[in-house]
Amino acid sequence: KQEVTQIPAALSVPEGENLVLNCSFTDSAIYNLQWFRQDPGKGLTSLLLIQSSQREQTSGRLNASLDKSSGRSTLYIAASQPGDSATYLCAVLNSGYSTLTFGKGTMLLVSP
Amino acid sequence: SAVISQKPSRDICQRGTSLTIQCQVDSQVTMMFWYRQQPGQSLTLIATANQGSEATYESGFVIDKFPISRPNLTFSTLTVSNMSPEDSSIYLCSVEARTGTRSNYGYTFGSGTRLTVV
Numbered sequence: 001k002q003e004v005t006q007i008p009a010a011l012s013v014p015e016g017e018n019l020v021l022n023c024s025f026t027d028s029a030i031y032n033l034q035w036f037r038q039d040p041g042k043g044l045t046s047l048l049l050i051q052s053s054q055r056e057q058t059s060g061r062l063n064a065s066l067d068k069s070s071g072r073s074t075l076y077i078a079a080s081q082p083g084d085s086a087t088y089l090c091a092v093l094n095s096g097y098s099t100l101t102f103g104k105g106t107m108l109l110v111s112p
Numbered sequence: 113s114a115v116i117s118q119k120p121s122r123d124i125c126q127r128g129t130s131l132t133i134q135c136q137v138d139s140q141v142t143m144m145f146w147y148r149q150q151p152g153q154s155l156t157l158i159a160t161a162n163q164g165s166e167a168t169y170e171s172g173f174v175i176d177k178f179p180i181s182r183p184n185l186t187f188s189t190l191t192v193s194n195m196s197p198e199d200s201s202i203y204l205c206s207v208e209a210r211t212g213t214r215s216n217y218g219y220t221f222g223s224g225t226r227l228t229v230v
Binding site: 031032089100102 | 113118122145153154155157160202204206214215216217218219220221222223224226
């Protein structure tokens with residue numbers, strides 16, 4: 001059974017700092033990995049999707065990497081802003097069936 | 113990617129009552145998914161809903177408690193029945209964005225329904 005772990009559970013940084021969120025998964029048989037953002041009490045917004053054959057994806061100040069063989073992904077946020085404050089979730093699409101396995105998320109607070 | 117309209121966005125309900133959550137998608141999709149997110153926890157899949165067939169429920173979830181309808185390719189409802197305070201959660205629907213090969217399948221989520229049972 002796939003398990004996804006996100007470290008740290010919570011992170012507080014001052015505005016302008018670069019930061020890294022970590023995601024690990026136990027079964028490397030995945031189709032892809034997706035990073036989401038969730039604002040309090042709200043739904044999920046997709047940030048980046050990395051296919052299993054890819055090493056990284058970039059969107060604006062966000063860069064996500066994937067090392068499938070070691071079961072790890074990182075989300076790098078450059079020059080953080082207060083508007084980046086949210087919970088960040090990673091999810092893997094497991095090979096063989098169309099369901100996602102989610103981590104518990106990293107709650108990020110960026111203070112002005 | 114598909115846009116999902118989910119409602120209600122939040123509700124406070126009395127124990128023993130039922131609430132029906134609706135999701136409308138702006139394009140036709142084969143599968144829709146329903147998730148529950150309990151306070152402080154991550155998302156747990158409740159069931160997968162295909163149009164024209166019975167929903168497939170995950171372990172720990174039963175049709176009598178969470179009946180699902182999927183009358184067409186753009187709409188689905190989830191009912192939370194005979195509610196108790198333990199059902200207080202965020203409920204989300206999701207669709208699969210099938211672009212190219214399976215490795216490029218992404219998922220789009222509705223805005224969520226925040227349910228509080230008192």
